[in-house]
Amino acid sequence: MPRPLTLHPDRLLPADPATRTLARELYASVASLPIVSPHGHTDPAWFARNAPFGNATELLLVPDHYVFRMLYSQGVPMETLGVRNPEADPREAWRLLASHYHLFRATPSRLWLDWVFAEAFGLTVRLEAETSDLYFDTITQALASEAFRPRALFDRYGIEAIATTESPLDTLEHHAALRKENARPGGWQGKVITAYRPDPVIDPEFEGFQANLARFSDLTDEDCGTWQGYLAAHRKRRAFFAAMGATSTDHGHPTPRTADLPLAEAEALFAKVAKGPCTPAEAELFRAQMLTEMAAMSLEDGLVMQIHPGAFRNHNARVFQRFGRDKGADIPSRTEYVANLKPLLDRFGNEPGLSIILFTLDESTYARELAPLAGHYPCLKLGPAWWFHDSPEGMRRFRRMTTETAGLYNTVGFNDDTRAFLSIPARHDVARRIDCGFLAELVMEHRIEDWEAAELAQDLAYNLVKQAYRL
Amino acid sequence: MPRPLTLHPDRLLPADPATRTLARELYASVASLPIVSPHGHTDPAWFARNAPFGNATELLLVPDHYVFRMLYSQGVPMETLGVRNPEADPREAWRLLASHYHLFRATPSRLWLDWVFAEAFGLTVRLEAETSDLYFDTITQALASEAFRPRALFDRYGIEAIATTESPLDTLEHHAALRKENARPGGWQGKVITAYRPDPVIDPEFEGFQANLARFSDLTDEDCGTWQGYLAAHRKRRAFFAAMGATSTDHGHPTPRTADLPLAEAEALFAKVAKGPCTPAEAELFRAQMLTEMAAMSLEDGLVMQIHPGAFRNHNARVFQRFGRDKGADIPSRTEYVANLKPLLDRFGNEPGLSIILFTLDESTYARELAPLAGHYPCLKLGPAWWFHDSPEGMRRFRRMTTETAGLYNTVGFNDDTRAFLSIPARHDVARRIDCGFLAELVMEHRIEDWEAAELAQDLAYNLVKQAYRL
């Protein structure tokens, strides 16, 4: 007999009965607020084309590195899951997930997937070996229906706005199509915008960097062989992204190092990295200089900067070689913000028009570095618990370690940062529950009043993200 | 209608009802114990002169970097708050605080200020834009009364002893006046003592270091152009501070690095830094050597050493340039104790007469480095959660991460470390509540007995600080 699957209405709320009662009321007041998703990695083609998703495996297993990294860690070969392997039978791959589903106990993936299974697909029994085919068939069948097309799901889950992330080399054709669709009388009104992620033309260690610069020149009619031409190309491309709705840039550097070189040195460094090869130290210095240049451009064009540092990308050499990027083998590293950000802050830290949102994979920096920085510099805000820390315990640690020094108004609400479309409402639901639990605890200890908690619940779920991302 | 302001009697106690009942009893047993404040930055002139404080802004806003750093982070210019700006209208400055008071939700500043508003000034409505003038007038008026003079407040809040912090270059005239006052028949008996903070004559990177050495020579009649003369000057000045009640020294170095150089090297290094200029590495090495020299002198004269490392001072260059030191722009940095303290410990670590109290701004060192060190070396004790971590969550993390390895008897009670006089009773109240909650949790889990918790509550609130600081 398969075990029943139900989503308990009090899930993730604190166990203490009085605290739970309070948290439940707070949650009820924000549960159905629109979702604003200012940072993520969904595919704009989904919404531009509105083609049906394929099957269960294609939608929920293959694109989700949280899921296959755990399976891989317990000896399930990735190719059998269909990762970079079109030969794999999706039904068999799904059976592997089903028979290993106990591995996800007490992980956020389990919370998100169970939400999707129950809430999106109406499944009422748990995923296990015995129910694998029932799941595969139910999900795959649903995906063929109109109600499960991307735009229908976008509307069904109350998404008010979603940002995707694109390289400056992207033509943004899907975003252009979406702009037209929005403008068409009777057209779909979903707000899908882009964000400017220039790593491929900023990071000299990115695959194909020199070729990328060449293409950057072509796209912008600027000479990216010169420092001034290269900067002009960024300005043009940022303007184009802004025209496609972008309100932010995003920078995924190994470290948050910044620099503020004299013009001649910056020019010489650019000449070196543009021609290649350069040393790792030069590559790092160039990325550092570019964060400051990007801040300068943000002051001009108003795009909010996001800095996402600290991932050691593609740590598993063989997995990278065989399966490529983003296959669950990125590992966080110790990260230093205080000295690293100083050059940028010395130049722009007191500019009222600048807004920089800092993220981290190193929780030891929450109370020590990030909250003190954001609690002082007018240009700095703290992004939410990110990636490995986007989880109930991770979110609690974030709130407990940042709030007392940075306050809640130097944070920016929730980011789902996902490639797994249906996990978006699931993740926002987790964030709202955890934040309401946190606020309820503050009220129970008389650290804030109940009416303040009610205001804050709205702010954390909806208002802050709109302000911070200028949406 | 303004919202009511009340201080809930159970504030900061754990939410679980049985735990709260226990915590409430423990707290009741220590709530009215005298306050011993062994480390802080109040102005001895307040108590020597006993002049009335000025207005609300002057007392509560301008000297409190916790308060204006948060306002500044949200775009309120510091000059409008009256920071280094005598032109600013204090009533207008107070209105800025009032209209931004929501920013402090869930921060310790809010807890301290609300305590001061309700407990010290009897205010019964919350601070907000609408009540700003009521607050300003109520507080300012009260301050003109006898009951709000410094000595009256000192007595009213049951302060048994308070230590201020002075440079060796300070003449300690206010402390001398206080000694006389104490000795005068019928004179005020408040115990206000000093502490020896020699950073200005120990840190070669301190503003005016060479001039400070010259003045150090003048004050002591020693030749601070020589290593032996310089050390003799310290000995003399320490003796003078001890005569003014000092029982401790305090060292605010960037890192806790120590060194134990051969005499000839120490002499040569001193010659270099005394003449200037020196490299950052030489400055660091000199500070390191001086911690060991100070430990040697503490063995002679019995002054307890406090080491407060890990702040990147004046991180915001423009704020430092315009507003000076201590304006909320000090940011914690990663700190290493195990290798850094070894030279000093190799020399004096096993001396029964030596006592060194360690502080940190890097909580990742609590369980990893500080508790193991203090749980072994006879000379080491742990100072309480400090500065950014002097908060409910910060104090809980301190207890949870240090107690199991260092025990409670290698800690030293609470330090308020404040420039904001009225926050002293507010902060000690927070500490007592959090510690009693922590003890109640231990009892509830049967990790200690209830009668042990009762003893420990007294120890943490009163006994340990007196022993540790030899008061």
Add this chain to the structure above:
Amino acid sequence: MPRPLTLHPDRLLPADPATRTLARELYASVASLPIVSPHGHTDPAWFARNAPFGNATELLLVPDHYVFRMLYSQGVPMETLGVRNPEADPREAWRLLASHYHLFRATPSRLWLDWVFAEAFGLTVRLEAETSDLYFDTITQALASEAFRPRALFDRYGIEAIATTESPLDTLEHHAALRKENARPGGWQGKVITAYRPDPVIDPEFEGFQANLARFSDLTDEDCGTWQGYLAAHRKRRAFFAAMGATSTDHGHPTPRTADLPLAEAEALFAKVAKGPCTPAEAELFRAQMLTEMAAMSLEDGLVMQIHPGAFRNHNARVFQRFGRDKGADIPSRTEYVANLKPLLDRFGNEPGLSIILFTLDESTYARELAPLAGHYPCLKLGPAWWFHDSPEGMRRFRRMTTETAGLYNTVGFNDDTRAFLSIPARHDVARRIDCGFLAELVMEHRIEDWEAAELAQDLAYNLVKQAYRL
């Protein structure tokens, strides 16, 4: 009147009543499962000879560095406790422990000792100055009885298997005797196995390293003056250890650095360190290379690798000089895994046959480095909270910071890692209680189902350790 000593049946279970009820049920289902102790430092001679233990001091005080480090930190000289001092009167030493027993309030030592006093020796009053002699006599008298011989205690506490830890230079005579005893008709059936801890012949900075290599040659009939001979000696000795029951190796390096040098470089490096002297950097590189060599051999012979890095050994120079190793003066240090393990992982990280269990003394690596690594690499598992973190709060932090990313199935159950024999059942009891409390909290927040918690309780207490250590 001495205070009563009782072990509350709900000790260490969460305070919230509903959570406690659930935790109590889970705990009841695992409380009497057999103990599997795969890593520790008990003396195999105890079980081989089965001689009675001596007196209370000899059994419980002198071998327990947790106990005397705390006493030493509060000024009790170690020689008075009998540490390296046969002159010390054991009854007087015990009186020192008794009169300072309050120092252990809220520490794990107190939990373990009280368990031993009440559960093993049936004491019903608390240890304090007044009851010191009662304790000393009761315990010492009991130890003379048959019921308190090592094998009887082993059986009484349901130990299914225990691993000791030996150097490759150990002759394993006690293990050989135990193998014979096990095989003898009617012989004792206790399973006591060894583990291969090659630090003395791998770490060029180990006392007597060159002499150790000479003895390594003698024992193995290999020429440890050559790289190939040295590796062959390891292979032979590992096989011998495996024959004495070993299923694991153990590596206590200062850091988890690994290397994968070309053969010629490895040979040259070995030649240098074998001859001596070498630089600290060369010593570190050699240890790094040897971790990779040990992994290669584990692939051949199936021994599970354990890496225990991050202790600054013998930090207190005078204590080391006078009292030797393992006297409570080892201090944890910041530890880096992501870059350090990469060379080994690049070579063997994806081998399904390899199993490496990682430990840490640096909790900041739990969520940042260790959980992400173990949640991806098939060869990696996480050892439990270790040494200073083998405590209620430490275990909770371990679970809260690793579970969401690594899952529970990439962990390996509990290790007691102790020299204090009677603390083994006490420690396993603490671990089971804390894990059941953690699982109950997950159920209360509907993050797992109750039937899953029941399965997981069995897994964490019994199944995972057997699988991970191939027992």
